[in-house]
Amino acid sequence: MATTMSSQQIRSVDIDPKAESAVQMIDVHKWYGEFHVLRDINLNVRRGERIVICGPSGSGKSTMIRCINRLEEHQKGRIIVDGVELLDDLKRIDEVRRDVGMVFQHFNLFPHLTILENCTLAPIWVKKMPRKEAEEVAMHYLTRVKIPEQANKYPGQLSGGQQQRVAIARSLCMSPKIMLFDEPTSALDPEMVKEVLDTMVGLADEGMTMLCVTHEMGFARQVADRVIFMDYGQIVEMNTPDEFFKNPQHERTRLFLSQILH
Amino acid sequence: MSTAVDMPHFVRAKQVEALPPPNLARGPIAWIRENLFSGPFNTLLTLVVLYLLYVSVPPLLRFLVIDAVWTGTDRAACRADTGGSESGACWAFIWDKINYFIYGSYTISERWRVNIFFILLGIGVVWLLWLRAPRRDLGAVYFFWLFPVFSYVLLTGGNESFSARFWLGFAIFGSLVMALFAFVAAVLKTALRPALILGGGIVAFVGLTLAVVDFDFGLTHVPTSLWGGILVTLLVATVGIVVSLPFGIVLALGRRSKLPIVRMASVIFIEFVRGVPLITVLIMANTMLPLFLPGDMTVDRLLRPLIGTALFASAYMAEVVRGGLQAMPKGQYEGAMSLGLNYPQMMTLIVLPQALRIVIPGIVNTFIGLFKDTSLVAIVGIFDLVKTIEASRIDPNWAAPTIGITGYAFAALFYFVFCFGMSRYSLGVERRLASGQNR
Numbered sequence: 095m096a097t098t099m100s101s102q103q104i105r106s107v108d109i110d111p112k113a114e115s116a117v118q119m120i121d122v123h124k125w126y127g128e129f130h131v132l133r134d135i136n137l138n139v140r141r142g143e144r145i146v147i148c149g150p151s152g153s154g155k156s157t158m159i160r161c162i163n164r165l166e167e168h169q170k171g172r173i174i175v176d177g178v179e180l181l182d183d184l185k186r187i188d189e190v191r192r193d194v195g196m197v198f199q200h201f202n203l204f205p206h207l208t209i210l211e212n213c214t215l216a217p218i219w220v221k222k223m224p225r226k227e228a229e230e231v232a233m234h235y236l237t238r239v240k241i242p243e244q245a246n247k248y249p250g251q252l253s254g255g256q257q258q259r260v261a262i263a264r265s266l267c268m269s270p271k272i273m274l275f276d277e278p279t280s281a282l283d284p285e286m287v288k289e290v291l292d293t294m295v296g297l298a299d300e301g302m303t304m305l306c307v308t309h310e311m312g313f314a315r316q317v318a319d320r321v322i323f324m325d326y327g328q329i330v331e332m333n334t335p336d337e338f339f340k341n342p343q344h345e346r347t348r349l350f351l352s353q354i355l356h
Numbered sequence: 357m358s359t360a361v362d363m364p365h366f367v368r369a370k371q372v373e374a375l376p377p378p379n380l381a382r383g384p385i386a387w388i389r390e391n392l393f394s395g396p397f398n399t400l401l402t403l404v405v406l407y408l409l410y411v412s413v414p415p416l417l418r419f420l421v422i423d424a425v426w427t428g429t430d431r432a433a434c435r436a437d438t439g440g441s442e443s444g445a446c447w448a449f450i451w452d453k454i455n456y457f458i459y460g461s462y463t464i465s466e467r468w469r470v471n472i473f474f475i476l477l478g479i480g481v482v483w484l485l486w487l488r489a490p491r492r493d494l495g496a497v498y499f500f501w502l503f504p505v506f507s508y509v510l511l512t513g514g515n516e517s518f519s520a521r522f523w524l525g526f527a528i529f530g531s532l533v534m535a536l537f538a539f540v541a542a543v544l545k546t547a548l549r550p551a552l553i554l555g556g557g558i559v560a561f562v563g564l565t566l567a568v569v570d571f572d573f574g575l576t577h578v579p580t581s582l583w584g585g586i587l588v589t590l591l592v593a594t595v596g597i598v599v600s601l602p603f604g605i606v607l608a609l610g611r612r613s614k615l616p617i618v619r620m621a622s623v624i625f626i627e628f629v630r631g632v633p634l635i636t637v638l639i640m641a642n643t644m645l646p647l648f649l650p651g652d653m654t655v656d657r658l659l660r661p662l663i664g665t666a667l668f669a670s671a672y673m674a675e676v677v678r679g680g681l682q683a684m685p686k687g688q689y690e691g692a693m694s695l696g697l698n699y700p701q702m703m704t705l706i707v708l709p710q711a712l713r714i715v716i717p718g719i720v721n722t723f724i725g726l727f728k729d730t731s732l733v734a735i736v737g738i739f740d741l742v743k744t745i746e747a748s749r750i751d752p753n754w755a756a757p758t759i760g761i762t763g764y765a766f767a768a769l770f771y772f773v774f775c776f777g778m779s780r781y782s783l784g785v786e787r788r789l790a791s792g793q794n795r
Contacts, residue, residue: 163693163694165690165693165694184544184698185544185546188696188698189696191693191694191695191696192695192696194694195694196690196694198687198690198691198694200687201687202687202688202690202691202694203691204688204691204692204706204710205710206709206710206713215695215697215705216695216696216697219697219701219705220695220696220697220701264695265694265695268695268696
């Protein structure tokens with residue numbers, strides 16, 4: 095299998111204490127009950143690297159990136175995020191989550207808070223930032239995602255694309271070192287996909303470390319340093335976008351690409 | 357210009373401007389025909405309802421208002437054989453006994469203290485419930501700490517004169533609490549200082565409260581056996597409401613906890629209390645509690661049913677709150693966790709505000725049930741409003757045929773005003789919150 099080759103390459107990378115890697119996953123396995131959902135995941139993400147993860151539904155791609163901020167727990171192997179290993183220590187997990195932003199398929203904005211409050215909540219309570227400063231930071235990022243004028247509305251009053259951009263701004267307010275995107279455009283109307291992707295491209299251009307689960311292949315071609323294809327809980331193929339799309343090695347990858355690129 | 361559907365080719369040349377909706381307002385006769393007499397079944401229902409209203413409302417009005425006796429000093433006004441009227445309610449009786457209904461047997465010269473208690477209660481309720489009131493955070497401190505402590509001193513007289521042994525015990529207890537906090541901080545590997553400050557704060561807070569209760573303000577002691585009437589009803593209801601909501605939330609969170617001991621304890625408490633009638637709880641609290649306690653230790657006879665009703669309501673509240681927690685989408689938890697919020701922050705800032713909002717109708721339902729259930733404390737000999745009415749209606753001075761009905765009508769009116777008020781308030785809050793975030 096192609097997996098074995100790529101995982102051996104990664105295995106040679108040791109855990110570096112100075113954390114030049116943003117994320118390291120070493121021999122990670124996870125089970126949901128009897129179901130072996132992640133198998134032998136080995137991945138080393140350098141700082142500033144942009145990685146796109148694709149694959150059929152149920153292939154474990156969401157589970158994999160959710161392991162990085164411990165929304166899911168891995169049962170075997172090691173995960174080191176920004177030099178901190180994810181163990182059962184609650185305090186370290188909160189520390190890691192502070193530095194890892196996440197954008198969800200269904201936005202997960204807090205409907206009882208205004209857009210501004212959504213963005214200032216974590217800086218105020220987690221980072222203990224003064225309210226005024228937090229609001230300035232929030233307005234800065236809301237301006238960057240081009241919706242400062244919506245700051246005092248509630249999430250329910252915004253369109254899907256706007257909500258997703260708020261979700262991105264909300265994560266950025268914590269000045270994360272790594273951003274995880276879990277199918278950020280899958281729940282959007284077709285007309286709104288582009289505004290969200292543009293925001294993500296802007297973020298990538300600024301050198302943010304990004305892991306994106308997405309099927310937007312145009313986005314992958316434009317910004318990704320590496321594209322990962324997953325199936326049956328394994329990394330099946332990993333390559334630069336050029337090679338990945340032009341010259342897929344594994345037949346499962348070829349089949350997948352032929353089905354999504356018409 | 358219309359758009360024909362069977363045209364093979366169509367390109368819109370002109371944008372259709374938004375037009376005002378057609379005028380659908382109709383006169384009252386059209387409204388009546390549409391809503392009251394739209395079919396044979398609807399017509400029949402309307403007629404039946406009108407008949408029932410005709411049968412019930414006029415006699416009620418006649419009894420309560422038109423034929424009622426408003427003035428009088430004794431039974432003569434409400435008895436036909438002494439020239440009074442028997443066909444209407446005898447409000448003169450209520451008026452004559454109103455002080456007993458409000459204060460029970462509370463020492464007459466000290467009743468101003470109860471009045472101040474009512475005023476303090478009113479201030480607290482308005483401060484907390486009026487959503488645009490200034491500094492509602494201070495309102496909470498007032499309502500949940502200052503008001504209970506002052507009310508206690510005011511109503512009982514305070515001056516508990518704790519012994520030196522008691523204070524020694526408290527000092528030991530305080531240091532134990534501090535040690536516990538330090539221990540928990542060590543187990544959770546968090547900083548020691550904030551834990552000690554928190555523990556010290558709690559000890560200081562409890563100590564200060566005890567000191568206020570201990571202090572001699574020069575007020576005469578009024579034993580709780582003298583309390584009664586509306587004072588007791590409002591007291592039991594307020595304590596029940598104030599205790600049951602936070603305690604119910606804790607129980608609901610406990611029942612959903614991943615820690616097996618916490619979960620089991622919550623489940624056992626909730627299921628046990630829900631499985632037992634309130635009267636049983638009250639009688640047990642009243643007669644069995646003293647048997648279990650050491651001989652020199654007594655619990656005040658008003659405090660027993662107070663605790664009983666509060667715990668009883670908490671179990672129901674816990675299940676209501678649990679319903680709200682279960683309605684919360686998983687994404688809200690994940691969104692909060694991904695931002696680095698810890699469990700208490702996630703619960704207090706994100707989950708509970710939304711979950712409690714969903715269950716406002718259920719919470720108010722429980723409050724209303726609790727408010728009416730307070731009348732059951734009469735079973736264990738507490739003179740609440742209903743009990744004072746029952747005691748008064750056999751007064752020979754007021755021996756008249758309509759006295760009993762009048763008394764109960766007064767109780768019904770009292771309970772209705774409070775329960776309806778709670779109901780309207782909750783509707784208002786729901787509407788206000790809904791307009792804030794129309795999803």
